[in-house]
Structure formats: C-alpha cells, structure tokens
Amino acid sequence: MHAIRIHQPGDPSVLVYEEVSNPEPGPGEVRVRLRAAGVNHRDIWVRQGAFGAFSEPLIPGSDGAGEIDALGPGARDYAVGQKVVISPGVSCGRCVFCLSGQQNSCPHYRILDGTYAEQIVVPVQNVVPMPSGLTFIEAASIGIPFVTAEDFLTRAQAVSGQTIVVWGANGGVGLATIQLARIRGMRILAIVRSNAFVERLKQVGASDVIVWDGKALLTPDILNMTGSKGCDIVVDSLGQISFMQSLDMVRRGGTVISVGSTAGGKIQMELGQFFRRRLTMLGAYMGSSAILPRILTLFARGTLVPEIDKTFPLQEARDAHIHMESQRLFGKIVLDI
Numbered sequence: 001m002h003a004i005r006i007h008q009p010g011d012p013s014v015l016v017y018e019e020v021s022n023p024e025p026g027p028g029e030v031r032v033r034l035r036a037a038g039v040n041h042r043d044i045w046v047r048q049g050a051f052g053a054f055s056e057p058l059i060p061g062s063d064g065a066g067e068i069d070a071l072g073p074g075a076r077d078y079a080v081g082q083k084v085v086i087s088p089g090v091s092c093g094r095c096v097f098c099l100s101g102q103q104n105s106c107p108h109y110r111i112l113d114g115t116y117a118e119q120i121v122v123p124v125q126n127v128v129p130m131p132s133g134l135t136f137i138e139a140a141s142i143g144i145p146f147v148t149a150e151d152f153l154t155r156a157q158a159v160s161g162q163t164i165v166v167w168g169a170n171g172g173v174g175l176a177t178i179q180l181a182r183i184r185g186m187r188i189l190a191i192v193r194s195n196a197f198v199e200r201l202k203q204v205g206a207s208d209v210i211v212w213d214g215k216a217l218l219t220p221d222i223l224n225m226t227g228s229k230g231c232d233i234v235v236d237s238l239g240q241i242s243f244m245q246s247l248d249m250v251r252r253g254g255t256v257i258s259v260g261s262t263a264g265g266k267i268q269m270e271l272g273q274f275f276r277r278r279l280t281m282l283g284a285y286m287g288s289s290a291i292l293p294r295i296l297t298l299f300a301r302g303t304l305v306p307e308i309d310k311t312f313p314l315q316e317a318r319d320a321h322i323h324m325e326s327q328r329l330f331g332k333i334v335l336d337i
C-alpha cells in the first residue's frame with residue numbers, strides 16, 4: 001500500500017509518500033481500506049516531534065473513513081466491505097474510567113496515528129459504522145473536533161440561554177463548538193482573525209462575530225455584548241496570546257476551557273484572579289468513545305453539517321499541512337485517498 005510517512009520530525013517536507021507493506025490484522029483487529037483522512041492540528045504537532053522522536057517511521061493522521069477489507073481472528077460484528085469511521089481514542093478498556101465511559105481519563109489513553117495511508121489496522125472497538133448520507137470525505141472530517149467539543153460542552157454543563165465565546169472560530173474545533181453550541185440553544189460570540197469568515201460563521205450559527213487583529217483587548221467588547229456580566233463559558237484553543245483575556249472576559253463563577261495552544265503554551269497568571277472569581281478551568285482532550293456514534297447520527301439527519309475547507313490527494317499531504325499552518329482556512333482539511 002501507499003502511505004505518508006515521517007522518518008524524522010520537521011517541516012512539511014518530512015511528509016514522504018512511499019510504498020510500505022500491507023498491515024495484517026491480528027486477533028480482535030480489523031483492517032480498513034481508507035478513502036479519506038481528516039487533517040488535525042495534532043498532526044502538525046506529531047510531524048514536528050512534539051510528542052517525541054520516532055523510533056521507526058511514523059504514519060500520521062488520526063481521523064479517517066473507509067471500508068473494512070480484512071478481519072482478524074475474533075473480530076466480530078463487522079463484515080468485509082462495511083463502511084466505517086475511525087474512532088481515534090485508544091484505551092485499556094478495563095480500568096474504572098474506561099468502564100464508566102470516560103476513556104479519555106484512562107491512564108493508558110492515547111490517540112492513534114496512521115490514517116494518512118491506504119490501509120490501517122485498528123482494534124475492532126476503534127471503528128464505528130458510517131451512516132448513509134455522508135461521503136467518506138465528510139465522515140473523515142468529524143472525529144477529533146466534534147468528539148472533543150461535545151465532551152467539553154457536556155463537562156462544562158453548557159445549556160440553553162448561556163453565552164459562549166469561541167476563539168479561533170474558523171478552525172475545526174471552533175466550528176464544531178459553534179455547531180454543537182447552536183443546537184444547545186446558546187448565544188455564540190465567535191472570534192476570528194479575518195473579515196472573510198464573518199458571514200459564513202453566522203450561517204454556521206454564530207450570533208455575533210468579532211474580527212480580532214491579534215493584539216487588541218477584547219474583554220471590553222465581550223462585557224459590552226453581555227450587559228457587563230461577562231460570558232458564561234470561553235473556549236480557548238490559542239493559548240499564550242489569548243488565555244489571560246479569556247480569564248478576564250468570563251463571568252464570576254464561569255468556565256474557561258483550554259483545548260489547545262496553537263499560539264504557544266506558556267502563561268503567567270495571578271491565582272487570585274482564578275480562585276476569588278470562583279472560575280472553573282477545564283482541560284479538554286478528546287472524549288468518551290460513546291460520543292462519535294451519537295454525533296454521526298446527527299450528521300446523518302442533517303442536524304449537523306460538515307464544513308470542509310479543502311481536500312488534497314494523499315500524495316499532497318505536504319501542501320495540506322502548509323495550508324493548515326497558514327490559518328486561512330474555514331473548516332476541515334481532508335486527504336482524499
């Protein structure tokens with residue numbers, strides 16, 4: 001089969017399209033002939049070596065969709081040819097967290113890599129039936145952003161009538177948050193860096209859109225828009241350049257969700273600002289395995305709609321990463337395999 005492999009961490013040029021041997025499914029595993037792979041910011045961290053160097057060449061990519069093309073011994077419930085979506089969270093399946101549906105709190109939890117390829121072998125619990133009505137490209141765009149956003153909105157007890165602020169609203173997690181907050185009946189204040197996205201964000205569900213120059217303090221705008229109260233929840237995927245503002249714009253007793261640090265991860269804060277104002281800080285990283293099948297149903301019904309920015313052939317994964325790093329995207333980048 002063909003795959004994109006990384007031999008050593010670096011810039012997009014380390015993504016090499018090459019021929020590799022076909023993986024064979026072992027006991028309890030299935031092999032999927034992938035037709036599409038979603039590109040996530042995590043893939044850039046992997047490529048750059050943020051999770052460590054590689055002992056052997058690594059195939060990046062965590063989201064994907066395709067058809068089962070081989071079953072390992074004991075892999076029941078699926079048939080060759082069945083269309084499936086990859087569920088990217090891997091956990092032990094036995095600990096108290098796994099058994100209570102909080103797989104992403106399992107001590108052995110990890111996100112799998114390997115979807116930038118024509119084939120992938122995964123445990124049978126890491127595939128979910130793909131509903132009809134979705135294309136492979138659409139199905140591959142959903143996993144990480146929607147599972148993550150649904151998980152943190154549930155943990156933050158986000159409910160109808162609340163106001164939520166979303167930084168980086170045009171990215172994958174940003175748009176997933178907006179769509180899921182919209183169906184919860186929330187008021188959504190979306191922050192973006194470009195005028196070009198304002199109308200589309202409103203179509204997706206943003207109540208108001210703030211175009212940010214990357215420097216201005218937005219707290220006064222948020223206070224103005226919320227009758228001086230501040231927002232109930234703020235979703236921060238940028239980190240260093242936005243997090244202190246997030247603490248300021250949330251109401252007393254509100255929740256600040258940290259779901260990434262695409263603009264750097266170092267902050268310095270005065271703890272009084274946190275405890276005296278009774279804030280909740282919530283770290284978000286993927287979600288329960290139960291979420292993806294439920295979310296896919298909402299896509300199949302048309303309650304949620306995939307937002308695809310651009311597709312690239314698998315061979316052009318480098319260009320896909322360059323486009324992602326430009327941050328001039330609206331929605332997901334997907335590799336067509």
Ligand SMILES: [Zn+2]
Binds near residue numbers: 091094095097098099
């Ligand atoms: Zn576990």
